[in-house]
Amino acid sequence: MTVRTVGIDAMAFHGPAHYLDMADLAVARGVDPAKYIEGLGQTAMAVPTPCEDTVSLAIAAGDKALARFEIDPSEIGMLAVGTETGVDHSKPVATYVHEHLGLATNCRSVETKHACLGGSAGLTAAMDWIATGRARGRKALVIAADIARYGLHTPGEPTQGAGAIALVVSESPRLLEYNPDIYGDYTRQVMDFWRPLYSRYAFTDGHYSIACYLEALAGAWADAASKPNAARQVPIAGLDACFYHVPFVKMAKKAHRRHWEAEFGRTLSMDDAALLEQVAASFAERVSPWLELNATVGNIYTGSLFLALMDYLRKVEEDREGRTVSVFAYGSGCGASLLFARVARGAATHGHRLDPRQDLSLRRRLDVTEYEAIMRASESADANNGQALDPSTWRLGAGVYYLGTQEHMRQYGQYDR
Ligand code: HMG
Numbered sequence: 001m002t003v004r005t006v007g008i009d010a011m012a013f014h015g016p017a018h019y020l021d022m023a024d025l026a027v028a029r030g031v032d033p034a035k036y037i038e039g040l041g042q043t044a045m046a047v048p049t050p051c052e053d054t055v056s057l058a059i060a061a062g063d064k065a066l067a068r069f070e071i072d073p074s075e076i077g078m079l080a081v082g083t084e085t086g087v088d089h090s091k092p093v094a095t096y097v098h099e100h101l102g103l104a105t106n107c108r109s110v111e112t113k114h115a116c117l118g119g120s121a122g123l124t125a126a127m128d129w130i131a132t133g134r135a136r137g138r139k140a141l142v143i144a145a146d147i148a149r150y151g152l153h154t155p156g157e158p159t160q161g162a163g164a165i166a167l168v169v170s171e172s173p174r175l176l177e178y179n180p181d182i183y184g185d186y187t188r189q190v191m192d193f194w195r196p197l198y199s200r201y202a203f204t205d206g207h208y209s210i211a212c213y214l215e216a217l218a219g220a221w222a223d224a225a226s227k228p229n230a231a232r233q234v235p236i237a238g239l240d241a242c243f244y245h246v247p248f249v250k251m252a253k254k255a256h257r258r259h260w261e262a263e264f265g266r267t268l269s270m271d272d273a274a275l276l277e278q279v280a281a282s283f284a285e286r287v288s289p290w291l292e293l294n295a296t297v298g299n300i301y302t303g304s305l306f307l308a309l310m311d312y313l314r315k316v317e318e319d320r321e322g323r324t325v326s327v328f329a330y331g332s333g334c335g336a337s338l339l340f341a342r343v344a345r346g347a348a349t350h351g352h353r354l355d356p357r358q359d360l361s362l363r364r365r366l367d368v369t370e371y372e373a374i375m376r377a378s379e380s381a382d383a384n385n386g387q388a389l390d391p392s393t394w395r396l397g398a399g400v401y402y403l404g405t406q407e408h409m410r411q412y413g414q415y416d417r
Contacts, residue, residue, distance in 0.1 A: 001133045003181065007173030007341060009139060010069030011310055012355045013161035014060035015297055016048040017396050019363045020371045025158060028148035028230075028368040036158045039339045042247025042293070045298030046367055048147050048162040048417020049374050049394035050381035051401040054085050055096045055412060059400050060166025060379075061164035062101050065141070066159045068353040071168055073102045077111040077127040077138030080122030084195070084331075086411060087109055093188065096412060097143065100400055115193065116245050119302035121142025126169045127178060138163045139332060140169040146301035148247075151201040152375055159248045163234055165306040174339045176325075182233045184224030186216045186340040192404050193332035209332055210251065214258040216336035217328060224338045233324065233340050234369050236263060237365065240323035240343070241312050242286045245330040246294040255328065256283045258414070284348040289315070296360060305329050313347060314354035321345050384408050 014115050017397055022042050026033040050056070058081055066073060081094040092111030102107070108129075112122040119142065144166035150156030192209035202212035234260060244255040249330065260279045261267050263362065268275055291310040294304060309327065320343050327339045366374070374394070380386060382405055388417045389404045403411040 001367050003131050003133060005167065005173070005177055005258050006127045006130045006171055006180065007177040007344065007365070008167050009170040009173045010065045010168035010305070011175060011313065011354055012061050012064035012068055012166050013293070013303075013307060013310060013359075014016055014057055014064055015300070015360070016046045016057070017394070018047045018049065018050050018374070019296070020047050020366050020368070022369055025371075029153070029157070039119055039250065040158055041253070042158060042295055042298060043375075044149070044296045045158070045161045045376055046163055046300070046363075047371055048378070049396065050378050051389050051391045051394055051396060051403065052162070053087055054083050054145045054147060054164075055093050055401040056399065056401050057086055057098045057147075057162065058083075058093055058097050058162040058166075059084070061145065061166035062097055062141055062143050064165035065168055066101065067349075069168065069174070069178060069226045070171045071139065074104055075139050076103050076141045076168075077135050078126055079103060080126055080140065080141040080142045081110075082112045082119030082122040082142065083145045083146050084113055084115050084118055084301055086113070090196070100412070101141075101345075103141075114335050115331035115333050116247070116301045116304065117329050117335045120329035121307065121338055123167060123169065130169060131170055131180060133287060135171070136286045137171075142167045142169055144300075144303035146303060148299040148301050149201050150327070151197055151374060154201075156202065156204055159299050161300050161304075163297055163300035164305055165229070165300070165303035165310065167306065171343050175344055175347050178316060179233060181339040182224055182227050182230050182340050184195075184218035184220035184222065186223060186236065188216070188219075188334055189333050192334060204332075208277050210254065212332070212334050213251065214254060214321060215328045216334055217255055217258050217338070218262045220328065220336040220338040221259065224340075230415070232311065235291040236260060236282060236286070238324060239288060239326050240320055240330070241303055241325045242306045243290070243312070243325060244328045246291065246308055247299045249291045251284055252287050252291060252308070256287045259328075271275050291402050293356065293360075302331070303392055310354055310356070314333055314351045316343060316348050316351060318348045321347055332340045362397075393416075
């Protein structure tokens with residue numbers, strides 16, 4: 001028995017306990033703060049300590065999603081953790097999450113990877129699992145979790161961040177219903193961004209990566225537009241909001257312009273003043289109001305698209321229920337997907353459960369010396385039989401944390417201050 005309605009039933013964000021203000025970083029690097037704040041659109045970035053790894057972030061986000069939307073762990077029949085910063089070449093992050101959330105042994109658990117597309121890949125796999133009827137009424141938990149690190153003094157440094165978004169997927173979604181028929185895919189082998197097995201830090205050809213992202217958006221749009229009945233779904237004028245992968249906030253602005261250009265069938269130049277004005281107004285209406293969280297968290301790689309979506313859903317009022325949105329995911333390397341979804345009836349009543357601002361307000365602001373010390377300490381955090389890691393060193397609150405690697409096995413434990 002196939003299921004037609006599938007979508008997001010619950011959602012939660014968890015990020016590191018510390019952040020760095022972009023103006024502080026700019027001053028330390030001898031850069032005009034306006035470059036980071038206006039040029040990239042970032043005001044702050046999350047900084048994870050050695051005890052906050054992809055596993056601990058994923059566990060906390062999953063825990064919040066289940067608790068805040070009153071979902072019992074026994075209702076989850078599939079767990080997919082999308083990440084490009086996994087902690088083991090073989091063992092998936094999902095197994096640790098599965099244990100800590102107390103999920104059933106007959107819950108399918110996997111890790112999905114394709115750079116920043118990994119979370120969306122997990123989401124589509126989960127939706128397909130439900131749509132084919134295999135879920136037999138159970139829900140899927142999809143967690144997009146990552147630590148974005150380029151290293152000190154690199155061009156990518158102001159586009160770092162970390163965090164996890166947990167999504168519960170079900171056949172009776174309370175937040176967002178995906179359209180199963182209209183979607184676009186795109187894949188091409190490019191070297192725009194990568195992280196070799198031996199490196200903790202990502203390498204990127206930054207400006208080329210922006211070009212690859214925009215080309216992938218046009219490619220995924222063309223594929224979506226070729227589907228039967230796409231004309232009713234795809235045009236931007238009919239969309240209430242457009243969500244894009246957000247490595248830094250300005251990227252969403254570039255993406256929205258390319259989205260319109262795909263629809264116009266040509267690139268715009270300075271001579272197209274009226275159309276450029278239309279694109280700018282559309283950005284102000286459909287994209288920029290939902291980038292508040294991304295601006296203060298930074299790039300969380302595969303979760304950053306969903307952070308923008310969450311910003312929208314937490315602000316949704318009743319008049320937006322039933323409206324359509326587009327959801328574009330990009331993963332370097334590269335792959336992309338463009339999906340369409342409708343705000344579920346009753347979604348507005350759940351906004352208060354989604355709001356992460358209370359958690360974000362508890363974050364501690366680092367100075368640049370502390371930030372650099374954390375970055376250096378993180379480099380040796382995975383050494384075998386190294387020093388046991390103590391969450392109190394980093395002034396962390398209660399939670400499950402990474403405590404170091406002993407006998408080649410990662411140790412995790414509950415820390416109560
Ligand atoms: P950069 O060369 O340091 O910066 O690198 P820039 O010179 O391009 O300047 C950035 C913007 O600031 C420009 O705006 C400047 O004009 C402006 P734009 O022209 O693009 O609109 N600017 C100023 N504005 C106001 N006042 C000033 C000022 N100075 C300059 N004084 C770059 C920037 C993003 C390339 C770099 O940080 C980087 O390499 N980041 C990492 C790569 C990345 O984020 N790529 C994004 C696309 S690929 C992707 O999204 C996938 C990814 O998430 C990974 C995955 O899939 O896993 C990265």
